[in-house]
Amino acid sequence: RFKAMIEDRLMAHERFRCRVAESALPLGRPSWEEDDQFTLRYHLRKVALAAPHDQEALQELVSDLMSTPLDRSRPLWQIHVVENYAHGTAVIIRIHHCIADGIALVRLLFSLTDEEPEETPVQRRGAGKTPKGSSRSLLGAAESLIDRGREVIINPDRLAELIQGGFGAAGVLTRLIQRPADPKTSFKGRVTITKKAAWTGPIPLEDVKAIGKTFGYTINDVLMTVAAGAMRSYLLGRGDQIEGEDVHAVVPVNIRPAEEMDKLGNRFGLVFVALPVGVAEPLERLRTVHRRMERLKKSPEAGVVFSVLQLLGLAKPELLALGVDFFGSKATLVLTNVPGPRKHLFMAGSRIRNMMFWVPQSAHMGLGISIFSYAGEVRIGVAADAALVPNPDSLVEHVHGEVQVLAEEARRAAAADG
Incomplete structure (x- = not known):
């Protein structure tokens, strides 16, 4: 179910299938190009948290991932689904800043969520567009972000x-x-x-x-x-x-x-x-x-x-x-x-x-x-x-x-x- 949600919501954005291509010109700027070797399996990984499965163990894992550069030959993002954390599951999402700034990423990540547990409709992919299935939660997140109070x-x-x-x-x-x-x-x-x-x-x-x-x-x-x-x-x-x-x-x-x-x-x-x-x-x-x-x-x-x-x-x-x-x-x-x-x-x-x-x-x-x-x-x-x-x-x-x-x-x- 989690994988299907990523495929239908995150992968609706074309940039998550693209890698950074350096320019061959001396003063040229990098550009986005589609990764023809793209596989979701590389970017979406499942790991088991080391004992004693507490915050200290999770902090060690986050620290290790934070210290490991993303592979520049691939799209610059990864998601780790961490099992056995405090009788539940943790999700660690790594996205390079070149893909989007903080406000854009917050809105994007909230679009992966729902306001109700069963609100996970599958919708057609639309490159670069906000997935429709998460409009309610995205709207709520946006309202929260700009609430003057x-x-x-x-x-x-x-x-x-x-x-x-x-x-x-x-x-x-x-x-x-x-x-x-x-x-x-x-x-x-x-x-x-x-x-x-x-x-x-x-x-x-x-x-x-x-x-x-x-x-x-x-x-x-x-x-x-x-x-x-x-x-x-x-x-x-x-x-x-x-x-x-x-x-x-x-x-x-x-x-x-x-x-x-x-x-x-x-x-x-x-x-x-x-x-x-x-x-x-x-x-x-x-x-x-x-x-x-x-x-x-x-x-x-x-x-x-x-x-x-x-x-x-x-x-x-x-x-x-x-x-x-x-x-x-x-x-x-x-x-x-x-x-x-x-x-x-x-x-x-x-x-x-x-x-x-x-x-x-x-x-x-x-x-x-x-x-x-x-x-x-x-x-x-x-x-x-x-x-x-x-x-x-x-x-x-x-x-x-x-x-x-x-x-x-x-x-x-x-x-x-x-």
Whole structure:
């Protein structure tokens, strides 16, 4: 049943049958070509999880897969169906960023799900089109993604106005160029091919909302503050001197217009978010994050960076490498926050208990933090270079600690207000 669903929904998109073909011309760009040797058996695999079949074992498997490059002679995706995980099954989906950006992939993956366990109609393949059989769940996911009440990082409507108007573009580019490199911390250094993955247990979304409501801030403000506080605790534990310092997170921002939301490919900009890891007091960290996020919502930075990325994509490899190094020096990590569906979904008739994803690291950055909410719970994932962050579970533990600290501050504030 799972295989039939993949054949009828995922394979409806032609790109999943195509591989990347390098140009024979010196300045030519890569293109998509159909893989005439395509076999679903290579891309869809079944594996048994090692004992004791728990989260630690699954983290080891995810880490191994994350450390293994996809075969560039084939379409750049794989799905592993993992049996014997916590009395159930886990599904690990690997898709290269060249196929689509985060927003497009989220919509695509939600199209593999249903709102009811028996809602799995088979439909005719239609290359490049959203499969009809999943329209209800896809619509629900899309509504969740754009729901203003769930707080995304940037206001897309306002961002579009700023980009189209060219508002402050020159000033933004100047500030990006003049911005100093991020401070040297345990998160910065030479990256290797070996990665490690970890993720938190469930964090009740209502708890996060309650913290934000108490202090008049957004869910996103709270979660960004939690990430900053967890990083601070981890760095202090490694002996880093970080008082008064910021580290910058590169945050992908969707800039595709509404009529292109169902298309694959990449249409995203980047913003640089300064995380106040050098601020010791939790509420002051929260206030600082809020102020910075409010300023960022009025900035055209994502559109400016998108234009720069487009130009780099046309450049020679040497110039492209310089551009990647430039952006990498200005930041320490990639961070993204994706609001998911508010209720449980089903895949091939089975209920999806929880979901997690990891952002790809690039530009020599060895840390990625991904925040995902699903069915009333938030989980935060860490993908890290094994040489720089040998124990990502410690960072995950600090996440839970930071949530508890902010929750306690909220309880004190509520009690003081009577």
